[in-house]
Amino acid sequence: MTFDSPVEQCTEAVETLRAMPEVDLGQVRDNKLAIVVDTVSKTQDRNVWDAVQQLPNVTDLAIAMVAFDEDKDENP
Amino acid sequence: MSQSMQTLSHDRRQLLKASALAAAGSLVTGGSLPVVQADQAVDDLPTGEGMSWNKAPCRFCGTGCHVQVGVEDGRVVAVAGDKAADVNKGLLCVKGYHVGGILYGKDRLTEPLLRQEDGSLKPIEWDEAIKIIAKRIFDSPETFAFYGSGQWTIPEGYAAQKFMKGGLSNNHIDPNARLCMASAVTGFLGTYGVDEPAGCYQDLDECDVLITWGNNPAEMHPVLFSRVTDRRSRGENVRIIDIGTRRTRTTDAANDYLEMDSHGDVPIALGIMHLLIENGTYDKSFVEKHCNFRAHPESGKTLFGEAISEDEFRKRIAEYTPERVSELSGLSVEQIRMLGDLFGDDDVKITSLWCMGMNQHTMGTAINTLVHGVHLLSGHFGKPGDSPTSLTGQPSACGTVREVGTLAHALPGGRIVANPEHRQQCEGFWNIPEGRINATPGYHTVKMFDQFTIPTDEGGDITTMFVQVTNPGQTLPNLNKLFNDKKNLADKFLIVSDVYPTPTTELADLILPAAMWVEKNGIYGNSERRTQQWFKMVDPPGDARDDTWMTIAIAHKLFEMGHEGMKDKDGEFIFAVKDESGEEVPIWEFDRYYDTNVDKHLFEEYRQFTTMKHKNLAPYDEYVKARGLRWPVVEQEDGSWRETKFRFSGFDDPFVAEGEEFDFYHSSTKDGRAQIWFHDYEPPPEMPDDEYPMWLCTGRVLEHWHTGSMTRRLAPLNRAMPTGYVEMNMEDAKAANIRQGEKVIVESRRGSCELPVWIDGRGRPPRGTIFVPFFDETKLINNVTLDEHCPISKQPDYKKCAARVKKLSEAES
Ligand code: SF4
Numbered sequence: 035m036t037f038d039s040p041v042e043q044c045t046e047a048v049e050t051l052r053a054m055p056e057v058d059l060g061q062v063r064d065n066k067l068a069i070v071v072d073t074v075s076k077t078q079d080r081n082v083w084d085a086v087q088q089l090p091n092v093t094d095l096a097i098a099m100v101a102f103d104e105d106k107d108e109n110p
Numbered sequence: 111m112s113q114s115m116q117t118l119s120h121d122r123r124q125l126l127k128a129s130a131l132a133a134a135g136s137l138v139t140g141g142s143l144p145v146v147q148a149d150q151a152v153d154d155l156p157t158g159e160g161m162s163w164n165k166a167p168c169r170f171c172g173t174g175c176h177v178q179v180g181v182e183d184g185r186v187v188a189v190a191g192d193k194a195a196d197v198n199k200g201l202l203c204v205k206g207y208h209v210g211g212i213l214y215g216k217d218r219l220t221e222p223l224l225r226q227e228d229g230s231l232k233p234i235e236w237d238e239a240i241k242i243i244a245k246r247i248f249d250s251p252e253t254f255a256f257y258g259s260g261q262w263t264i265p266e267g268y269a270a271q272k273f274m275k276g277g278l279s280n281n282h283i284d285p286n287a288r289l290c291m292a293s294a295v296t297g298f299l300g301t302y303g304v305d306e307p308a309g310c311y312q313d314l315d316e317c318d319v320l321i322t323w324g325n326n327p328a329e330m331h332p333v334l335f336s337r338v339t340d341r342r343s344r345g346e347n348v349r350i351i352d353i354g355t356r357r358t359r360t361t362d363a364a365n366d367y368l369e370m371d372s373h374g375d376v377p378i379a380l381g382i383m384h385l386l387i388e389n390g391t392y393d394k395s396f397v398e399k400h401c402n403f404r405a406h407p408e409s410g411k412t413l414f415g416e417a418i419s420e421d422e423f424r425k426r427i428a429e430y431t432p433e434r435v436s437e438l439s440g441l442s443v444e445q446i447r448m449l450g451d452l453f454g455d456d457d458v459k460i461t462s463l464w465c466m467g468m469n470q471h472t473m474g475t476a477i478n479t480l481v482h483g484v485h486l487l488s489g490h491f492g493k494p495g496d497s498p499t500s501l502t503g504q505p506s507a508c509g510t511v512r513e514v515g516t517l518a519h520a521l522p523g524g525r526i527v528a529n530p531e532h533r534q535q536c537e538g539f540w541n542i543p544e545g546r547i548n549a550t551p552g553y554h555t556v557k558m559f560d561q562f563t564i565p566t567d568e569g570g571d572i573t574t575m576f577v578q579v580t581n582p583g584q585t586l587p588n589l590n591k592l593f594n595d596k597k598n599l600a601d602k603f604l605i606v607s608d609v610y611p612t613p614t615t616e617l618a619d620l621i622l623p624a625a626m627w628v629e630k631n632g633i634y635g636n637s638e639r640r641t642q643q644w645f646k647m648v649d650p651p652g653d654a655r656d657d658t659w660m661t662i663a664i665a666h667k668l669f670e671m672g673h674e675g676m677k678d679k680d681g682e683f684i685f686a687v688k689d690e691s692g693e694e695v696p697i698w699e700f701d702r703y704y705d706t707n708v709d710k711h712l713f714e715e716y717r718q719f720t721t722m723k724h725k726n727l728a729p730y731d732e733y734v735k736a737r738g739l740r741w742p743v744v745e746q747e748d749g750s751w752r753e754t755k756f757r758f759s760g761f762d763d764p765f766v767a768e769g770e771e772f773d774f775y776h777s778s779t780k781d782g783r784a785q786i787w788f789h790d791y792e793p794p795p796e797m798p799d800d801e802y803p804m805w806l807c808t809g810r811v812l813e814h815w816h817t818g819s820m821t822r823r824l825a826p827l828n829r830a831m832p833t834g835y836v837e838m839n840m841e842d843a844k845a846a847n848i849r850q851g852e853k854v855i856v857e858s859r860r861g862s863c864e865l866p867v868w869i870d871g872r873g874r875p876p877r878g879t880i881f882v883p884f885f886d887e888t889k890l891i892n893n894v895t896l897d898e899h900c901p902i903s904k905q906p907d908y909k910k911c912a913a914r915v916k917k918l919s920e921a922e923s
Contacts, residue, residue: 038850060131068134070127083829093850093871095830 047089166644172502174636186210215823219623220652244667255282259580260504263632265712267510281552287511288555292903297478304776309497316495317461324467328359329812356875374439379480381435385450393489453488459495474900476789509635519551523719554904563595583613588897625650642738666698802912818885834886861893
């Protein structure tokens with residue numbers, strides 16, 4: 035995740051992320067934060083994705099990896 | 111979820127989460143790259159009930175990673191990085207990790223579709239489709255053109271090549287690699303007299319310094335680039351020097367970032383050579399023994415140019431002082447001197463890496479030969495880690511385009527149509543009558559589409575075009591002129607075989623549903639001369655069929671219609687395949703196509719062509735056993751087959767005589783020497799001015815492969831990078847009162863494109879420049895780009911043209 039300011043200044047977004055059971059937080063550097071999202075269904079996955087994207091200060095989400103064997107039905 | 115899938119379940123999920131966290135973490139810290147370690151060794155892959163695994167190269171970039179493909183119930187259900195593969199040692203990038211999913215987009219094309227007069231598409235039978243195509247070709251064989259790609263498998267490209275040049279006596283066949291790496295080909299030919307890199311990926315494991323010349327391997331060849339960055343995590347010292355026109359993820363990993371002006375690479379290379387001569391730090395012994403000097407004659411530019419003396423070379427290169435180079439390139443005098451000193455230092459091993467940035471250039475052949483020249487002049491050549499190494503964007507750009515020679519002027523195995531001896535050899539291998547192969551080169555890509563979109567009565571002499579495995583409606587430059595103009599030409603007929611609807615199928619008159627990747631047998635040749643084979647693992651959906659089959663079926667229909675070209679000297683079908691009892695297998699009937707391995711037949715026939723230019727290949731069955739082999743592959747006394755890592759170097763190349771250190775055995779000067787070229791700097795064909803004040807550069811992103819026609823069908827990748835955008839410099843945006851995310855119009859003299867603005871995003875262009883990736887078919891930036899091309903390679907320059915950015919509101923008013 036890329037924020038528009040250093041991650042430590044984006045407390046509201048980080049707190050919301052921390053409260054989300056599907057999300058694990060990883061390394062931080064400047065305005066970037068590594069997260070992992072683990073969901074059990076396509077719908078839940080989409081909800082989390084939308085919610086994360088709409089958090090304050092978020093400017094970009096870049097995917098580093100996705101588990102393929104779970105998402106075979108996900109293609110549009 | 112099945113039993114076998116459950117075996118992947120809990121532990122695997124935790125492992126995957128840990129891998130994902132590591133991959134995401136490495137992206138964040140910039141220390142490494144978004145690549146993922148396979149979590150199982152090949153032997154440990156879960157098999158369960160009905161689950162089977164088989165090897166295949168990744169469908170995407172020219173790195174050529176190997177994956178293990180898990181198939182259950184006739185469906186690809188899992189993909190793992192292949193630890194037994196030397197290229198990627200189990201690693202995959204995010205695209206490779208998803209490669210299986212590209213088969214299952216909901217809008218796969220599943221039946222042939224014929225455009226009706228009212229513009230709608232009507233499903234038709236394959237028989238009818240093949241008949242329609244054969245009739246158009248039969249009626250006017252010389253106005254037919256075949257357009258393919260570096261995604262063609264080797265047998266697909268070979269079949270298309272034989273059909274056109276050996277069957278129709280028609281050389282209008284060209285691939286999209288003309289848009290991607292044609293200048294690399296001419297660069298190799300002009301320098302070594304033979305195409306393809308001398309080094310291999312091992313150079314990346316052994317270099318002390320890696321120079322990226324206007325390319326961004328961190329995003330475009332991530333697994334390959336991770337071989338370098340991973341060395342750092344093992345405590346090794348590798349210096350990365352990024353020479354580029356904008357900051358990228360490669361810059362993040364670089365020790366030095368040298369920001370050049372557009373077109374600046376040419377003066378930089380000339381400046382380095384100037385300093386090597388001026389400082390006396392060039393490799394005198396290497397140059398004396400193994401090199402000649404060369405330049406274009408006054409009469410005009412040619413591929414092989416003319417010999418010049420070393421004195422003449424010195425005189426010409428003397429003009430490129432660091433001060434002048436600084437003015438032309440935008441680098442500081444100190445930065446140029448630093449590069450000169452670096453190449454003058456014998457104690458470091460330097461590898462240069464490049465891809466489309468250097469190739470998509472109006473001086474594409476020139477800059478390619480100049481970078482080879484820098485390495486030759488300095489003697490940083492031919493030792494592991496010391497090498498000029500060109501990368502390919504497509505999985506089989508080397509194998510199918512360059513080796514098989516699916517270019518308008520070429521024949522298989524490094525032969526050319528203009529050479530009577532080459533034509534004769536080819537006719538011999540194909541058992542076709544002497545004189546069948548046409549001596550005049552066909553149309554290169556830009557010319558081919560130009561002729562197709564010019565009305566017939568105005569001289570547009572291509573009337574039927576068959577496009578396989580590529581998407582020119584998105585990738586051609588200056589799309590309005592070279593593609594969209596086809597729309598109103600009733601007598602032009604476009605046939606497109608593809609797996610999904612694309613901007614190309616939008617204008618197609620006949621759409622053919624194609625099988626893809628592991629839905630068919632295949633062989634690719636990657637960037638490091640590695641030939642990789644795979645078998646069909648699942649059935650294609652609906653009525654989708656193999657591209658090779660389509661070519662053979664059309665050829666056979668023409669044969670039935672009595673087209674003489676489809677017969678060999680003995681009157682037999684040119685693609686005839688016999689079984690063990692000598693009976694012909696009707697491979698033109700799709701339900702009999704897999705009665706035999708057509709790929710193997712075509713490959714074994716093609717193998718005959720590979721010895722002339724020492725691109726020797728092993729028998730098909732050797733590739734079945736291996737995770738690819740780098741040619742030349744030569745049989746040993748014990749009957750085994752040995753691949754070659756470093757060409758022209760005595761320590762590894764079997765064709766260099768014993769005791770010789772180097773031999774450029776295909777030298778254009780026939781003296782075993784490579785050519786060091788001089789080229790004068792020429793300004794770009796279009797420069798920013800008052801009306802169009804910005805430089806526009808186009809390119810790619812990590813998540814999507816080229817036009818996104820496959821990767822945009824994958825929900826996770828699409829969500830990660832859902833739309834095309836324009837990268838702008840903060841100051842430029844401020845000056846134009848443009849905000850982050852705001853929609854703007856990017857326009858040039860040729861067309862326009864609407865895009866959201868991304869400021870200080872993944873790439874950071876300097877003031878006065880913008881960057882737009884081309885993957886998004888809803889935002890066709892190629893309406894804006896220029897079709898000016900290198901005069902020798904004919905490759906267009908997508909990397910620089912004059913453009914302007916307007917706020918949407920202002921554009922509307
Ligand atoms: S896209 Fe390229 S780097 Fe990524 S896995 Fe496929 S071959 Fe490897």
